[in-house]
Amino acid sequence: MRKALDTVRGNVLLKHSLIALLAAALVLLVMESVSPFRQGQLAMMAYYAIAAGGLTVLTGLSGQLSLGHGAFMAIGAYTTALLLQEREGALPMIVIILIAALVATVVGAIVGVAAARLHGPYIAGATLALAVAVPGIALHFSSVFGGEQGLNVKVPEVPRLADDALYFLTGTETSTSEWVAYSAWFLLIIVYFLLANLSASRIGRRWRAVRDDEVAASLAGIDLGRDRVVAFVVSAACAGVAGALLALASRLAAPGSFSLVLSLTLLSAVVLGGLGSLLGALLGSGLLALLPNLATSIGSSMGLSDVKAAELSPLVIGLTTMLVILLAPAGVVGSVRQLLAGRGPRATTAAAGTPGAGADTPTVAEPRG
Amino acid sequence: MSTATDAPHSAAAPVFELSDIGVRFGGIVALDGVGLDVRPREVHGVIGPNGAGKTTLFNVACGFVTPVQGTIAWHGKPLDGLRPHQLAGLGIARTLQGLGLFDKISVLDNVMVGADRHGRAGFWSGLLALPRSSRDERTLRERSMTVLDELGIADYAGRAPASLPYPIRKRVALARALVAEPELLLLDEPASGLSEEEMSELGDIIEGLSERISVMLVEHHMDLVMRVCDRITVLDFGKVIAKGTPAEVREDPAVLAAYLGNEVTHDDSVHGLNGGENA
Ligand SMILES: Nc1ncnc2c1ncn2[C@@H]1O[C@H](COP(=O)(O)OP(=O)(O)O)[C@@H](O)[C@H]1O
Ligand SMILES: [Mg+2]
Numbered sequence: 228m229r230k231a232l233d234t235v236r237g238n239v240l241l242k243h244s245l246i247a248l249l250a251a252a253l254v255l256l257v258m259e260s261v262s263p264f265r266q267g268q269l270a271m272m273a274y275y276a277i278a279a280g281g282l283t284v285l286t287g288l289s290g291q292l293s294l295g296h297g298a299f300m301a302i303g304a305y306t307t308a309l310l311l312q313e314r315e316g317a318l319p320m321i322v323i324i325l326i327a328a329l330v331a332t333v334v335g336a337i338v339g340v341a342a343a344r345l346h347g348p349y350i351a352g353a354t355l356a357l358a359v360a361v362p363g364i365a366l367h368f369s370s371v372f373g374g375e376q377g378l379n380v381k382v383p384e385v386p387r388l389a390d391d392a393l394y395f396l397t398g399t400e401t402s403t404s405e406w407v408a409y410s411a412w413f414l415l416i417i418v419y420f421l422l423a424n425l426s427a428s429r430i431g432r433r434w435r436a437v438r439d440d441e442v443a444a445s446l447a448g449i450d451l452g453r454d455r456v457v458a459f460v461v462s463a464a465c466a467g468v469a470g471a472l473l474a475l476a477s478r479l480a481a482p483g484s485f486s487l488v489l490s491l492t493l494l495s496a497v498v499l500g501g502l503g504s505l506l507g508a509l510l511g512s513g514l515l516a517l518l519p520n521l522a523t524s525i526g527s528s529m530g531l532s533d534v535k536a537a538e539l540s541p542l543v544i545g546l547t548t549m550l551v552i553l554l555a556p557a558g559v560v561g562s563v564r565q566l567l568a569g570r571g572p573r574a575t576t577a578a579a580g581t582p583g584a585g586a587d588t589p590t591v592a593e594p595r596g
Numbered sequence: 597m598s599t600a601t602d603a604p605h606s607a608a609a610p611v612f613e614l615s616d617i618g619v620r621f622g623g624i625v626a627l628d629g630v631g632l633d634v635r636p637r638e639v640h641g642v643i644g645p646n647g648a649g650k651t652t653l654f655n656v657a658c659g660f661v662t663p664v665q666g667t668i669a670w671h672g673k674p675l676d677g678l679r680p681h682q683l684a685g686l687g688i689a690r691t692l693q694g695l696g697l698f699d700k701i702s703v704l705d706n707v708m709v710g711a712d713r714h715g716r717a718g719f720w721s722g723l724l725a726l727p728r729s730s731r732d733e734r735t736l737r738e739r740s741m742t743v744l745d746e747l748g749i750a751d752y753a754g755r756a757p758a759s760l761p762y763p764i765r766k767r768v769a770l771a772r773a774l775v776a777e778p779e780l781l782l783l784d785e786p787a788s789g790l791s792e793e794e795m796s797e798l799g800d801i802i803e804g805l806s807e808r809i810s811v812m813l814v815e816h817h818m819d820l821v822m823r824v825c826d827r828i829t830v831l832d833f834g835k836v837i838a839k840g841t842p843a844e845v846r847e848d849p850a851v852l853a854a855y856l857g858n859e860v861t862h863d864d865s866v867h868g869l870n871g872g873e874n875a
Contacts, residue, residue: 239733240725421723428722428729429715429736436698436709443696446658447772448684448713457719 239427247420254412258405259397266408267476272516273411274300274472277418279496279508281465284422286494287503288431289458290438291342292351295358297490299463301480302334303327303470305365308378308480317383320410320475327471328464335463339456358490362482377481380474382407404476411472418465419505425461426505434458488541495548501558510559518543608636609672611810612657612688612780617666619652619834626652627663628834634780639802639811641821641842644831645854650814651693653831654782657812658690659683685713689778691769693785697757703768704753707740710772714739743775747801763794770801780810787817799823822846830854 235242258266282296306327311317318326338357342350365372372378385393385406393401393409401409425431433454436444445451474480496515500507519540526536555562610633619627627649634640642650655661656668659680668675670686678686689710698706717732744750747767757765766786773781783802787795795817802824805811815821821828822842830838830851838848845851 239730240727243725424725424729425719425722427733428725429712429717429732430719430722432701432705432709433712435701435705439698439700440696442660443692443698443772444709445680446684446690446692446696447710448681448776449709450681 239424243420243423243427246423247416250416251413254409254416255396258409258412259399263402263404266405268516268520270404270408270411270472270476272513273408273415274469274476275493275496275516276509276512277411277415277472278466278469279493279500279512280415280419280422280505281462281469282493283497283500283503283505283508284426284434284465285458285462286497287501288426288438289434289455291455291458292347293342293354293462293490294351294487294494295354295356295490296462296466296493297485297487298354298357298361299331299335299466300470300473300489301361301365301482301485302331303467304474304480304484305372305378305470306330306467307471307474308380309371311380311382311474312378314381314383317381319386320383324410324414324468324471328467331467331470332460332464335460335466336456338463339459342459343452343455355487355490358485358487362485365482373481375482377479377483380478380480382475382478407472407475411476414468414472415509418468419509422461422465423505430454430457492544495544498548499551499558501561501564504558504560507558507560514547515544518547610635610669611671612812613669613672614653614657615667615669617653617656617663617668619649619656619661619663625834627656630666630831630834630836632829632836632839634810634812635826636810637806637808638826639806639813639824641825641828642812642814642831643816643818643821643828643845644837647833648831649834650831651784652834654690654784654812654814657683657782658688684776684778687777687779688782689773689776689780690782691766691773691784691786693788695765695769697765697768697772699756699758702753703749703755703757703760704737704740704744706757706768707744707771707775708736711736711739711775713776740771740775743771747771747774762789763791766790774805778809780812781805782812782814784814785816786813787815787820795820 235245258269261269278296278300282293286292304327307323310323310326317323338354342353345353365377366374369375382403385401385403389406389409390401393399393406433444433449436447437449437451437454441451470480473484477484492515496511497508498511499514500509500511519537522539522543523533523536526539527533531539551558557565613631613633615631617627617630618625630649630653632640632642642653644650652661656663659678659682662677670688675683675686698709701709715732715736717726717729720726721729721732741750741753744753747770749764749767749771752760752764752768757768760768766789770783770786786802787798790798799820802811802813806824806826813821813825825842827840828838828842828845829836830845830848832850832854837850837854838845840848
């Protein structure tokens with residue numbers, strides 16, 4: 228048993244595949260047992276988490292701060308909307324999502340090349356400008372992008388195969404919105420599987436090295452610029468997928484969905500969960516997807532009007548993030564890991580089974596995967 | 597060891613050659629017509645008072661500073677305009693005086709970053725966790741553990757660098773440079789902050805290395821320099837004032853004059869050795 232566990236731990240592919248399968252099973256269970264309203268919230272959590280996962284790789288691993296990831300989501304969303312103006316003859320959903328990711332990737336590569344030449348505050352400034360510019364472009368070319376109203380998205384029918392498969396697994400019919408929620412979660416699992424693989428590979432280690440010390444990294448032969456651009460491209464692709472799913476879930480791509488608040492919310496999710504941790508990004512996204520609803524209901528139970536109550540949610544998100552930064556700067560996952568690392572034996576990042584990682588020695592408690 | 601039997605390095609063509617290097621920082625002439633060559637398996641010392649230009653010379657050698665004049669050659673081929681990571685790719689490694697360890701990853705991961713140039717798996721095999729990638733990880737890990745073991749610090753593989761005492765951290769930095777299997781290793785003040793005993797162990801390590809690779813050594817501890825170097829280049833105010841074997845350099849009147857009043861052997865308070873590196 229122990230031996231089997233060690234094998235799994237030592238084999239990245241096996242370990243991540245097992246986690247992915249378990250997660251998929253969990254998704255089926257949860258999705259079937261909640262109301263359509265909750266399914267909508269879960270879809271939201273999933274696309275937030277996909278974007279936040281890419282962002283945590285960019286910011287937490289490669290050390291580049293992006294204040295404008297909402298822009299890449301907008302690009303993914305508008306691409307999706309443009310491809311789904313008619314239900315007749317539309318491409319399969321997965322192809323559309325891939326195209327959305329591709330377009331975001333291309334823009335991400337351009338921004339990434341620019342960002343790789345910049346440093347900290349300047350990258351932040353440039354990405355911030357992007358976050359403001361992209362919805363602006365959508366407004367300016369209103370004949371293409373539908374202006375303030377945005378573009379409606381004609382969500383395709385549930386594919387026969389998926390419908391049958393889900394019927395076989397759950398014994399219930401699958402509505403279109405349910406199908407979008409399922410797709411969001413399955414894509415989330417795939418994206419996190421890939422990101423976790425990257426994080427555990429050479430390139431993940433090089434990202435951490437570049438983040439920790441540029442000079443030493445370049446002396447070790449790391450091409451800083453190239454690795455940074457790769458991180459940007461990866462995270463932009465994730466945001467593109469997330470944007471496509473946002474458009475499918477809300478059946479709309481409109482500038483209002485991609486305000487600066489979205490970019491900052493993503494960053495909050497990443498910081499809340501713990502920079503560089505995918506699990507953290509997932510938890511942070513869950514928190515942020517559920518908070519607005521919670522804040523609104525608390526607000527109205529305290530006698531606020533619905534509008535006033537809805538305005539509470541950015542405040543709550545902001546305050547929560549500030550509290551976490553002040554009280555637990557390593558984020559939720561990071562802090563738990565630190566707590567665990569303070570006690571008992573522990574596995575170290577890559578040195579599972581390394582001799583000498585004695586019981587009373589502080590080890591690296593960096594979030595991973 | 598600089599014994600008579602080691603001396604015939606001179607017959608071999610140099611591995612690395614700096615000729616007529618000039619570097620200016622604003623009005624300051626940091627290096628002025630400096631030339632030196634490093635032969636295969638030679639330990640080449642670079643000494644001189646503070647501000648002489650030793651660190652700047654290292655910065656030129658590994659591509660952080662572009663000289664306004666002069667050429668750099670690697671096995672006789674010019675190296676102009678190469679960036680630091682490209683020079684590292686050729687087989688030039690360097691330790692920083694300021695250590696420059698990656699603080700948020702384990703000691704083993706630090707060393708594995710140094711080994712990265714021996715990795716073969718690319719982005720896609722990493723993304724899909726293909727067998728190629730895990731084979732790569734295994735090789736890099738084994739290489740790294742071997743070097744950690746050779747330097748006697750394998751027990752610290754899983755630790756965070758910041759939790760370790762300074763001399764151990766210095767060894768980690770050395771391990772990270774060595775695991776790249778460079779042909780030329782630039783050591784910037786490797787003995788600073790070490791005890792007598794640790795320094796003598798370092799001497800053994802450098803002597804062991806010189807059986808395989810070339811080493812350039814900037815160091816203020818003259819005992820160590822005199823013990824391990826085959827040849828020494830002495831800088832003062834950016835110029836070469838003497839060159840030769842330790843015995844020759846020790847007797848050189850120009851060197852004695854330059855060091856007059858400089859408490860060289862015990863000078864640990866050297867600043868600016870990493871000038872420009874952490875900008
Ligand atoms: N980045 C820099 N900017 C300006 N001046 C520098 C820089 N680096 C070194 N110098 C100057 O160049 C000269 C040589 O410095 P350095 O190479 O650090 O000497 P050493 O290592 O021999 O002590 C000194 O006068 C130093 O002040
Ligand atoms: Mg110096």
